Amino acid sequence: xxxxxxxxxxxxxxxxxxxxxxxxxxxxxxxxxxxxxxxxxxxxxxxxxxxxxxxxxxxxxxxxxxxxxxxxxxxxxxxxxxxxxxxxxxxxxxxxxxxxxxxxxxxxxxx
Amino acid sequence: xxxxxxxxxxxxxxxxxxxxxxxxxxxxxxxxxxxxxxxxxxxxxxxxxxxxxxxxxxxxxxxxxxxxxxxxxxxxxxxxxxxxxxxxxxxxxxxxxxxxxxxxxxxxxxxxxxxx
Numbered sequence: 001x002x003x004x005x006x007x008x009x010x011x012x013x014x015x016x017x018x019x020x021x022x023x024x025x026x027x028x029x030x031x032x033x034x035x036x037x038x039x040x041x042x043x044x045x046x047x048x049x050x051x052x053x054x055x056x057x058x059x060x061x062x063x064x065x066x067x068x069x070x071x072x073x074x075x076x077x078x079x080x081x082x083x084x085x086x087x088x089x090x091x092x093x094x095x096x097x098x099x100x101x102x103x104x105x106x107x108x109x110x111x
Numbered sequence: 112x113x114x115x116x117x118x119x120x121x122x123x124x125x126x127x128x129x130x131x132x133x134x135x136x137x138x139x140x141x142x143x144x145x146x147x148x149x150x151x152x153x154x155x156x157x158x159x160x161x162x163x164x165x166x167x168x169x170x171x172x173x174x175x176x177x178x179x180x181x182x183x184x185x186x187x188x189x190x191x192x193x194x195x196x197x198x199x200x201x202x203x204x205x206x207x208x209x210x211x212x213x214x215x216x217x218x219x220x221x222x223x224x225x226x227x
Contacts, residue, residue: 033216042204042218043155087154097208098145099216103154 002026004102006088011108012078020073020105022088030093034062034073037085037104046073046086075107083109113139115207117219124195124226132190132222134205141207144188145216146180149202161188195226 003025012018024032031050035043049055049064049071061074073086088102114137124130134144142163147155159169159180167180179191192199204221 040202040221040223042221044218045216097143098157098160099206100157101147101155106152 002090002092002100004088004090004100006086006102006105008103009106009108011110012075014078014080014109014111016078017074017076018078018107020075020086020088020107022071022073022102024069024071024088024090024102026069026090026092026100028092028094029066030091030097032062032064032071033087033089033091033099034060034071035087035089037087039085043087078109080109080111083107113207113217115141115205115217115219117205117222119222120220121223122225124224126196126226127194129191129193130195130224132192132203132205132224134188134190134207134219136186136207136217139207140185141188142185143208144182145206146178146188146190147204147206149204149221155204158190163188192224195224197226200224200226 006022033048034046036046037043047062049062054063059076064071085104085106087104089099091099116135144161146158148158149155157170158173159167161167161180161182163182163185169175177193182188202221205219206216208216
């Protein structure tokens, strides 16, 4: 079966750094995505990792270890607007490259 | 960038009626469209994969006769919820893969369906 785990909720302070972890066990792997989703809105793309290592993009960085089935999203210099759900998603190399999502991590940024 | 237009954004329908949701890729050809459903405070659950010119592939537990998917062209995919019931009330969202896989999947804006 397919399984993606991430913490349900996290709280952090404005200006701080937060790391959201994701572990996955899937049959087939074609890359891992992180998305941000505000309540009632569509997810927006943050990052994509297909090789091991760290990808940095502004205040957001994403790390992947394929051997460990592990990824994290690092958010620096947190802002209030970063309060949202963060979805870890794995693209499979089967079924037309369909993507399955973790349950999401709700991040609350406090002043 | 790649844009997927989805409408309606909100719809309220009576129990027993059918509702059609459309997703159009505006500036690229989406040979594959994915349909998801999201209940409050839950993640996106893949319902089906829609392929242009062929039958959709449904995930386990999704009734293909209730959720009709049509992908008649490279830019249009539709999801019809037939004989809707209150338990079908949910957020339905489509996504398509852009040409550049590294840019992720482009999502439509979602449809909030309420069945009364």
